[in-house]
Amino acid sequence: MNASLSRREFAAGLGAIVVAFSLAPRVASAQEPPRLPGSLQTNRRLDAWLRINSDGTATVFTGKVELGQGILTALRQIAAEELDLPLDRIAMISGDTSRTPNEGQTAGSQSVENSGTALRMAGTEARAILLDLAAKRLGVAAEALSVADGVISAPDGRKVGYGELAAEADLKREATAKVAPKPAASHRIVGKSIPRFDIPAKVTGGAAYVQDIRLPGMVHGRVVRPPRYGATLESVDEAAAKAVPGVIAVVRDGSFLGVVAEREEQAIKARTALAGSAKWKGGPELPDPARIHEHIKSLQSKDDVIGVKQAPVPAGARTLEATYTKPYLAHASIGPSAALAEFKDGKLTVWTHSQGVFPLRAELVQALKMQPGDVRCVHTEGSGCYGHNGADDVALDAALLARGVPGRPVRLQWMRDDEFAWEPYGAAMVMQAKASLGADGRIADWQYELWSNTHSTRPQSTKGTNVLAAWYLAQPQHIGPPQGLPQPAGGGDRNAIPLYDFPSQRVLHHFIAEMPLRVSALRTLGAYANVFAIESFMDELAAAAGADPFAFRLAHMKDPRARAVIEAVARKAGWKEGEKGDGTRGRGIGFAKYKNLACYIAVVAEVEVDRASGTLRCPRAYAAIDAGLIINPDGLISQTEGGIVQSASWTLKEQVRFDKNGITSRDWASYPILTMVEAPKVEVELINRPNERPLGAGEGSQGPAVAAIANAFAHATGKRIRDLPMNPERVKAALG
Amino acid sequence: MAISLKVNGASRPVTAEPDTPLLYVLRNDLELNGAKFGCGLAQCGACTVLVDGKSVRSCVTAIGSIGDAQVTTIEGLGTIDKPHALQRAFIDEQAAQCGYCISGMIMSAKALLDANPRPSEQDVRAGLAGNLCRCGTHNRIIAAVLRAAKETGRT
Numbered sequence: 001m002n003a004s005l006s007r008r009e010f011a012a013g014l015g016a017i018v019v020a021f022s023l024a025p026r027v028a029s030a031q032e033p034p035r036l037p038g039s040l041q042t043n044r045r046l047d048a049w050l051r052i053n054s055d056g057t058a059t060v061f062t063g064k065v066e067l068g069q070g071i072l073t074a075l076r077q078i079a080a081e082e083l084d085l086p087l088d089r090i091a092m093i094s095g096d097t098s099r100t101p102n103e104g105q106t107a108g109s110q111s112v113e114n115s116g117t118a119l120r121m122a123g124t125e126a127r128a129i130l131l132d133l134a135a136k137r138l139g140v141a142a143e144a145l146s147v148a149d150g151v152i153s154a155p156d157g158r159k160v161g162y163g164e165l166a167a168e169a170d171l172k173r174e175a176t177a178k179v180a181p182k183p184a185a186s187h188r189i190v191g192k193s194i195p196r197f198d199i200p201a202k203v204t205g206g207a208a209y210v211q212d213i214r215l216p217g218m219v220h221g222r223v224v225r226p227p228r229y230g231a232t233l234e235s236v237d238e239a240a241a242k243a244v245p246g247v248i249a250v251v252r253d254g255s256f257l258g259v260v261a262e263r264e265e266q267a268i269k270a271r272t273a274l275a276g277s278a279k280w281k282g283g284p285e286l287p288d289p290a291r292i293h294e295h296i297k298s299l300q301s302k303d304d305v306i307g308v309k310q311a312p313v314p315a316g317a318r319t320l321e322a323t324y325t326k327p328y329l330a331h332a333s334i335g336p337s338a339a340l341a342e343f344k345d346g347k348l349t350v351w352t353h354s355q356g357v358f359p360l361r362a363e364l365v366q367a368l369k370m371q372p373g374d375v376r377c378v379h380t381e382g383s384g385c386y387g388h389n390g391a392d393d394v395a396l397d398a399a400l401l402a403r404g405v406p407g408r409p410v411r412l413q414w415m416r417d418d419e420f421a422w423e424p425y426g427a428a429m430v431m432q433a434k435a436s437l438g439a440d441g442r443i444a445d446w447q448y449e450l451w452s453n454t455h456s457t458r459p460q461s462t463k464g465t466n467v468l469a470a471w472y473l474a475q476p477q478h479i480g481p482p483q484g485l486p487q488p489a490g491g492g493d494r495n496a497i498p499l500y501d502f503p504s505q506r507v508l509h510h511f512i513a514e515m516p517l518r519v520s521a522l523r524t525l526g527a528y529a530n531v532f533a534i535e536s537f538m539d540e541l542a543a544a545a546g547a548d549p550f551a552f553r554l555a556h557m558k559d560p561r562a563r564a565v566i567e568a569v570a571r572k573a574g575w576k577e578g579e580k581g582d583g584t585r586g587r588g589i590g591f592a593k594y595k596n597l598a599c600y601i602a603v604v605a606e607v608e609v610d611r612a613s614g615t616l617r618c619p620r621a622y623a624a625i626d627a628g629l630i631i632n633p634d635g636l637i638s639q640t641e642g643g644i645v646q647s648a649s650w651t652l653k654e655q656v657r658f659d660k661n662g663i664t665s666r667d668w669a670s671y672p673i674l675t676m677v678e679a680p681k682v683e684v685e686l687i688n689r690p691n692e693r694p695l696g697a698g699e700g701s702q703g704p705a706v707a708a709i710a711n712a713f714a715h716a717t718g719k720r721i722r723d724l725p726m727n728p729e730r731v732k733a734a735l736g
Numbered sequence: 737m738a739i740s741l742k743v744n745g746a747s748r749p750v751t752a753e754p755d756t757p758l759l760y761v762l763r764n765d766l767e768l769n770g771a772k773f774g775c776g777l778a779q780c781g782a783c784t785v786l787v788d789g790k791s792v793r794s795c796v797t798a799i800g801s802i803g804d805a806q807v808t809t810i811e812g813l814g815t816i817d818k819p820h821a822l823q824r825a826f827i828d829e830q831a832a833q834c835g836y837c838i839s840g841m842i843m844s845a846k847a848l849l850d851a852n853p854r855p856s857e858q859d860v861r862a863g864l865a866g867n868l869c870r871c872g873t874h875n876r877i878i879a880a881v882l883r884a885a886k887e888t889g890r891t
Contacts, residue, residue: 068834202835205770205811212769384834416775645872668779676864679874
């Protein structure tokens with residue numbers, strides 16, 4: 001087989017013909033378009049990314065969406081920098097299936113790397129095109145021209161604005177990526193803490209969220225979900241719900257049940273009436289929550305060995321073992337998921353806070369048996385999601401309700417218990433570590449196993465239909481078999497391969513297909529749990545070796561960027577080697593290079609233990625982070641602070657509660673999170689590396705933060721908690 | 737039925753049942769976006785508004801119970817062009833990620849500063865203990881309230 005034959009051509013049944021043609025090298029190379037950087041690879045035309053308008057402004061398109069992480073401000077900075085335009089002359093259009101590039105999901109801390117790179121390259125190329133046009137018009141070599149604020153000047157003072165060149169500028173062509181972007185030293189906008197453009201409206205009651213859209217004739221929807229997974233609707237008194245004033249329609253399709261009313265409170269009353277009369281049956285029992293980790297380990301797994309290094313273990317090495325667990329965690333958005341859907345003339349428009357409008361559209365098309373051209377999904381912000389929450393599900397719910405009242409837009413927000421009981425959780429996990437410590441105090445061998453479900457059942461991640469209501473229709477569709485996410489980024493095994501220099505190591509990932517509870521992507525996927533286990537175990541080994549945790553890490557780490565963040569955070573936190581905890585106070589350190597591909601970050605946490613009540617608090621944390629070239633320093637600090645506080649909440653308080661009959665975490669009392677009183681004070685130090693590529697950073701801090709807290713507890717008390725969360729019950733048990 | 741509410745200094749007639757939670761009237765009838773639905777259970781604070789200066793959870797406050805009392809929402813504090821000291825401070829501190837909880841935070845902070853214009857950090861934390869934030873913006877929210885207190889004290 002000729003090497004230049006691509007899989008796609010072969011699959012298309014053209015194999016024989018292509019083999020014949022591919023003997024001619026020129027034809028073969030024409031068939032393989034050049035690899036373009038970032039998301040330009042999949043959205044190759046310049047005008048997919050930006051347009052120059054006759055008024056001298058630019059419209060910039062991105063498939064990535066604002067989730068509260070400040071991405072639209074960062075991307076605007078990148079585009080403004082390369083175009084040499086002021087920020088206020090750039091309009092951002094994001095996440096609209098009829099207007100923007102398809103960049104899949106906004107997830108995994110990849111927006112700056114993918115969309116940012118595309119905009120950087122497209123912006124610089126568009127600027128070069130404008131310069132060439134100006135050169136012709138002014139009769140001057142392009143190299144002699146200068147650009148400021150969208151105005152091109154010749155040495156003799158003549159000027160031409162981008163707006164005057166807009167009509168001639170041909171951006172309807174494929175990017176070449178041959179124009180070098182600005183060197184970091186020339187950056188004027190990138191690298192500055194530009195205030196976020198969305199915040200003023202958000203603090204003054206401006207329309208900012210999908211919940212704030214009001215269309216003419218709009219009505220309000222609510223849904224009624226079964227009491228547990230998989231239960232089917234036997235009967236319901238629709239008449240009683242229809243008698244509630246204002247109710248326009250009860251929509252039932254199999255076991256999908258919802259209601260539409262003129263007013264929102266009427267829809268809520270009708271939901272209560274429907275829920276009261278609905279009779280459900282069936283649905284599998286959930287496993288015993290007290291034994292959930294044993295249960296997961298007992299399920300059938302597909303095993304992958306990764307990160308193997310082999311070397312003989314020296315004689316006389318000591319072996320240590322420890323097992324760690326992580327519970328199911330909820331995204332627990334403050335605002336329940338919401339969507340607005342309108343069915344008009346056979347076409348569906350959905351305003352959604354989904355992380356991926358294109359994958360969502362594909363799911364809606366599948367679930368509703370429509371054509372892609374008849375469905376438009378438009379991103380509008382919602383409450384922060386932190387991964388795959390109910391955003392996509394509520395979009396289908398709203399579409400089903402809107403189909404029941406064609407011509408009338410339906411706005412639907414889930415109730416609190418809809419979100420808690422039905423969102424897909426971050427998977428429960430078990431991590432088992434075993435290491436040999438040589439007589440020289442160095443780790444000679446590292447063996448690590450983890451058990452986990454998938455970390456993505458997002459739209460389009462399997463062959464089935466991945467939106468909730470589709471599974472409950474009269475003609476149900478089903479979720480496809482879950483897939484693991486491949487290394488090196490990984491899913492459950494994200495960050496499972498330690499970055500330390502161990503001569504011998506092996507990581508075994510037990511991928512469990514069967515999902516007792518619904519799970520999907522929660523910020524960091526498996527990295528939070530794996531970094532917790534790896535970094536806790538590093539401290540256990542350091543203790544066994546009689547070494548300081550900081551020095552022990554450095555002794556096993558060659559990567560200079562990793563060493564730099566570890567050293568910086570220790571400095572910032574005033575780390576004293578060999579310092580002892582006093583029984584109630586301590587401090588610990590945690591480190592990771594997120595995904596082993598993205599930002600480097602180390603965290604030091606300080607804890608206080610109330611031994612009588614078992615309350616563990618983390619009043620203060622420090623971080624040092626290296627995310628390569630920094631686009632927006634304050635944005636990076638904000639994401640890092642937020643990640644640490646969220647991780648402290650997961651670590652100290654959170655677990656999804658359930659019993660055999662279903663999910664019992666249904667409100668903030670049954671799923672408490674960290675309050676304003678409990679939040680740690682966080683200080684972040686940035687290490688800027690302007691000549692390195694920007695690295696994803698939104699999810700960097702959670703793993704190091706949990707490890708730092710766990711290690712701080714052990715430092716304070718001499719006892720170790722290996723099961724999350726570190727709630728009072730666990731603290732008291734650990735202290736005996 | 738027709739009920740008249742005093743909202744942000746104006747008399748606003750609405751037609752809704754007296755047991756209707758204030759939140760839906762503010763959002764849907766009066767088209768005020770600030771107060772948010774978070775839980776409907778008075779647990780999270782996203783719907784916080786002031787009634788006669790006291791912070792209340794509008795998701796569980798029936799409009800029929802308000803009578804002549806003055807309702808203040810975040811729209812009544814200031815505007816994007818003329819922000820209130822608290823709104824200005826939240827912008828200056830970049831104290832929002834998704835921002836969904838922030839209107840409620842600011843309204844609780846308003847009630848706090850009205851009662852205690854010179855709060856300590858601990859006072860601010862305690863005053864906002866009933867408002868949940870999920871993005872982890874806590875540090876900046878506290879800093880913003882302290883900044884507003886300082887700046888209000890100066891003028």
